[in-house]
Amino acid sequence: MRIVGLTGGIASGKSTVSNLFKASGIPVVDADVVARDVLKKGSGGWKKVVAAFGDEILLPSREVDRPKLGQIVFSSDSKRQLLNKLMAPYISTGIFLEILKQWASGAKVIVVDIPLLFEVKMDKWTKPTVVVWVSEETQLKRLMERDGLSEEDARNRVMAQMPLDLKRSKADIVIDNNGSLDDLHQQFDKVLSEIRRPLTWTEFWRSRQ
Numbered sequence: 561m562r563i564v565g566l567t568g569g570i571a572s573g574k575s576t577v578s579n580l581f582k583a584s585g586i587p588v589v590d591a592d593v594v595a596r597d598v599l600k601k602g603s604g605g606w607k608k609v610v611a612a613f614g615d616e617i618l619l620p621s622r623e624v625d626r627p628k629l630g631q632i633v634f635s636s637d638s639k640r641q642l643l644n645k646l647m648a649p650y651i652s653t654g655i656f657l658e659i660l661k662q663w664a665s666g667a668k669v670i671v672v673d674i675p676l677l678f679e680v681k682m683d684k685w686t687k688p689t690v691v692v693w694v695s696e697e698t699q700l701k702r703l704m705e706r707d708g709l710s711e712e713d714a715r716n717r718v719m720a721q722m723p724l725d726l727k728r729s730k731a732d733i734v735i736d737n738n739g740s741l742d743d744l745h746q747q748f749d750k751v752l753s754e755i756r757r758p759l760t761w762t763e764f765w766r767s768r769q
């Protein structure tokens with residue numbers, strides 16, 4: 561099985577690209593979805609996070625108030641590191657199980673969309689690794705527009721991640737998403753034909769026969 565890594569910076573366009581993969585019939589494992597499951601009321605991750613951050617991060621329904629927790633962790637490095645430490649084992653297990661499900665169903669090529677792929681060193685499991693890159697200016701503009709954030713909040717979120725230019729230098733394939741959606745689709749078609757190339761022997765033997 562070929563495990564293609566998809567990453568980038570916050571609001572650089574990963575979900576937009578991962579939707580294109582899905583529409584082309586390639587299964588996508590989405591780390592943000594796994595991370596959301598891990599924080600659902602009553603789950604193991606929820607218990608750890610509530611014990612560490614207190615009831616004040618909860619809504620009256622006792623689900624986590626995600627914007628509130630985001631506000632806390634994106635304005636404090638130590639609190640974000642604490643949240644990462646608490647959630648990491650649940651997130652990595654969840655991603656692994658999703659990959660296993662795809663393997664069991666006989667998938668030959670899958671994409672794993674992990675915002676923090678390089679930060680958590682999961683890139684050693686993915687080949688090729690695709691980075692969706694934008695300039696900092698485009699990134700801040702799209703992030704502020706999409707999430708209705710102030711410039712300061714948007715900058716804090718961007719700074720909570722490895723610089724996008726550094727991620728670009730680690731990529732096997734770079735998608736430059738500064739242009740229009742049409743530009744993006746054209747680049748995507750090339751990436752799709754590249755990742756659909758015949759499997760190597762190793763990838764072939766790693767697939768369910």
Ligand SMILES: CC(C)(COP(=O)(O)OP(=O)(O)OC[C@H]1O[C@@H](n2cnc3c(N)ncnc32)[C@H](O)[C@@H]1O)[C@@H](O)C(=O)NCCC(=O)NCCS
Nearest residue numbers: 569570591592595626627629630633644647675676720721
């Ligand atoms: C802080 C939380 C509750 C905020 O939730 P919210 O719904 O507002 O944002 P969402 O989960 O959709 O994340 C949006 C983007 O923020 C970035 N981001 C999320 N968590 C982190 C983090 N710990 N460090 C850096 N960037 C992050 C990613 O680019 C992600 O795609 C949530 O992001 C969270 O639980 N984060 C910790 C888990 C994690 O590391 N997720 C990343 C998946 S690898």
Ligand SMILES: Nc1ncnc2c1ncn2[C@@H]1O[C@H](COP(=O)(O)OP(=O)(O)OP(=O)(O)O)[C@@H](O)[C@H]1O
Nearest residue numbers: 569570571572573574575576702706739740741744
């Ligand atoms: N080429 C483009 N032109 C204009 N807008 C775009 C383009 N690509 C993505 N966008 C918009 O930019 C925003 C961010 O894109 P998207 O949500 O795909 O990013 P993401 O990397 O998945 O973000 P996150 O890390 O927060 O999950 C969205 O509002 C999306 O519609």
